[in-house]
Amino acid sequence: MTTRRRRDEYTPPPTRRQQIVSAGLAVFSSSGFHGGSLRDVAERVGMSQAGLLHHFPSKKHLLQAVLTWRDDEARRQLGEPFPDGLDLIRRLVARPVTPPARELVQLHVKVSAEGVSVDHPIHGYVFERHASAIRTVSQAFERAVADGELRNDVDCAAAARTLIALMDGLQVQWLLHPDEADIEGDLRRCLESLLAADLQAPARRALAAPRHGRKPTER
């Protein structure tokens, strides 16, 4: 892709901060927040813990930076302007989950799990992220109903909960059985049954220009 190459040529080397976020992603995705240590992160980027604390005053701050990066990246993947209605649903369903994304999936699974505890430092983030994901998807379903793309007896809030729950659960399965999983197929079949709608055909169009996740250091 030409635009990509030209960009890379002129992209400045990753900043220290970006390197740390990237190392944080590696550490938190393998050990979770509780098990991951700033010491491991510092070692990965070859700096002292004091040096790291200069950039991120605490483990929580670093995890938040990693999650912010992850969320921005996910939003970028869905395209600009942010899709609405069934278009958003199709893009969510067709989002590629490939082995290079393993770290991100692992991070999501661990952070969501740890964060369910009310006394966990990032409980607020996990709570808000789930609520906002369900809200966004629920509004997309409502829009699709308003546009006549979906039957008007669809329970939009319940369908949104189901889609988000299914995505969470299928990611765990994918981590355990990467060769047997079919996340896209399972999501599509479930939604088509739940919504009594066809999600397949236009999804190909939406997929014309897939964008894969980049690591912070690749910017």
Added chain:
Amino acid sequence: MTTAAKTRGEYAKTPERRQQIVDAAVEVFSAAGYRKGSLRDVADKVGISQAGLLHHFPSKEHLLEAVLSWRDDTARRLIGEPFPEGVDLLRALVKVAEYNASTPELVELHVIVTAEGTSEDHPRRDYFVARSAWLIGLVRQAFERAAAEGQLRAEVDCASAARTLLALMDGLQIQWLLNRDQVDMAADLRRYLQPLLTVEL
């Protein structure tokens, strides 16, 4: 109790001792949750030393796995053995989700410990892979049986439906833990299952 058993004391590797430890662990982790529950609390409850406990369960991971197995056994008793087949098994799984709503701490423990088990370097990863594969196979058979009895819509892909039902159960646990007042796990499972069936769930 014979003298021999007494001298072996807390190191006696009897099934009874093991069971006592698991029972205590269920109580400790149900009350304190995953992070705050400690091996020390479990040892205290049983009245043995931490070294004695480590003799039976070499790490917190091993003990937590035993707690999850205990939870699976409870679910198995709830379902009833031999397992019902076809749509009856699906109904039983919805009942398990209903029952789970009465044990939030164990649901939380399940969610966290399972997430940890997905790591490629987790010492007990095999256990989690095998457990998940077994469940998917079991539910797939239930869908296939339902299909053979004409209780499943013709277009349903049994393998996909099995993965989906189990993934939904897992994902809904997270949502329920985050929002207990607003999420009804069993109702959402029924809403997914009913359109797949030609009979009332």
